Amino acid sequence: MGHGDGRGRIVSPADADDAGTSILHVDMDAFYAAVEVLDDPTLRGLPLIIGAPDGRSVVSSASYEARRYGVHAAMPVSQALRLCPSARIVPPHFHRYHEVSRQVMAIFESITPLVEPLSVDEAFLDVRGVRRLWGSPARIAHLVRERVHEEVGITCSVGVAATKHVAKIASTVSKPDGMLVVAAADTQAFLDPRSVRAMWGVGPKAAEALESRGIRTIRDIRMASRPMLDRAVGPALASRMTQLARGEDARAVETERVEKSIGHEETFDADVTDRSYLRAELLRLADRVGARLRRAEWETSTVAIKVRFDDFRTISRSLTLPEATAVSQRIGEAAQMLFDQIERRDPVRLVGVRAEKLRPAGGGGFGLWDDDEDWRRVEGAVDDAVARFGSAMIGRARHIGRGEGRGSAQHPKAHGLD
Structure with a gap:
């Protein structure tokens, strides 16, 4: 390698x-x-x-x-x-x-x-x-x-x-x-002689778990017992690695450009300890994620957040929603709930919100009662206003004075995807 x-x-x-x-x-x-x-x-x-x-x-x-x-x-x-x-x-x-x-x-x-x-x-x-x-x-x-x-x-x-x-x-x-x-x-x-780290889908943590058991090359994966691999990386990844290590990969080239996730991050100019501010920032980022979902006519069934502390340690948390949505308020509430579950209170240098497991909007339909009807109406009006006047002129009142000046937005590598 x-x-x-x-x-x-x-x-x-x-x-x-x-x-x-x-x-x-x-x-x-x-x-x-x-x-x-x-x-x-x-x-x-x-x-x-x-x-x-x-x-x-x-x-x-x-x-x-x-x-x-x-x-x-x-x-x-x-x-x-x-x-x-x-x-x-x-x-x-x-x-x-x-x-x-x-x-x-x-x-x-x-x-x-x-x-x-x-x-x-x-x-x-x-x-x-x-x-x-x-x-x-x-x-x-x-x-x-x-x-x-x-x-x-x-x-x-x-x-x-x-x-x-x-x-x-x-x-x-x-x-x-x-x-x-x-x-x-x-x-x-x-x-066979390639490092396990060369395998597509094997991240640093999985590689460390394998190497700690003496599994360092792709040949080692082929020769290892399945129970050992299951204990090291879990059954799902173990199954995929075993197939790839044998040269088996039935995946075809897929020409449809399907978005896998949409997200936004914010890196702060100075580390932030104010949790109220951070919760508001997550909601602001959720507004941007939701707006992009609605423009693309997608819904998300999983919301994830990323938090990077002042020592550069980064943690991620995700939550599967009861129903897929493109409502920013629901995405923001999920992001805030995930953030509230993080016990560490050290200064924060970056936060991010990401919508994952996307599907076409309306795929699940609406129930007899739509609890988000009011929010859909409000956010639809905001989307229309943004289209007419630009995003710089429209936003939640709670975000006034907080805005982009606190940091620089970090955009995904390619058209908002991972």
Whole structure:
């Protein structure tokens, strides 16, 4: 597995065997930093940190020059600067990243209609139906890399494999600016020596639980007893890991762009201890989440909050609602209830509200009595007013004077999704 900074990079020769493959995973290289260099070539070759310069924010992305010092995304900017004092801090320009992302995705869609975007800078492509037009999967991967570089001006890395899971690992191993082909017959040999941390869906806590039991590689997962895996990570994840470790992954490339979650966060300029203020802030964020749900005609059945304390420890809590909703008041009440259950009282630097497990609005219908009828009427009127006058002019009275000035909104990586 690579180190995230280009060390340990593995790429395929030009004549690599791609028998049995059909899935490409394409990942832009240090995308945010690459776009900044594209717009300002004087930044090329410099260690770049994409983030707010106030030191209290977190790193959105970093160039490979900065990553070699240990800098990585989600790290506090202050810590990143200690690791790499010579780094240049560049504020993020999300509108540009989305603009360039649209160019890249258009290239993918001109090659195959089966494109599944995962975020602004990565996507799966199923190329089995376009081989007569463009050639073998390896040839198509080469074409993708060539066109992205020539037409957009940035580089990408591509994994070519028989399944989505293996293709994603292969693209990571080949970064930056590389291509790795894993023939279907070579799948197990490729997977076995990889770290359990390379597996899609295995987070740091799950990896630690596995490693504490001596399960360090994907081969170890294959050889481990199922009861041991169940105890380490739970039956659901154990079942999925066992299949992936054997190279089994039946997931198809899904072309429908379904939002999995919608959320908003707020990072405060100064740590906050006033719990009344924090509860009001959660309600304000819930208003924004609810408004986005209604615009997209979605409802949420699960509300989650995130709270980051002054020592950067972050906790999350979630609650499944009795009925799916897009009513901001209901989302806010759920968020406040979750917050009230947190016993820790340390200063808070960030709070967030997220709507999860989305479904089309109205899917469950309304009962004989609609307890939220009044709130729907009020929030519908607010939505209409915002559409006419803008969000800066409309809001709850309790939020006057609190607003955006307390911090900077942190937006999700891609169109509000995770």
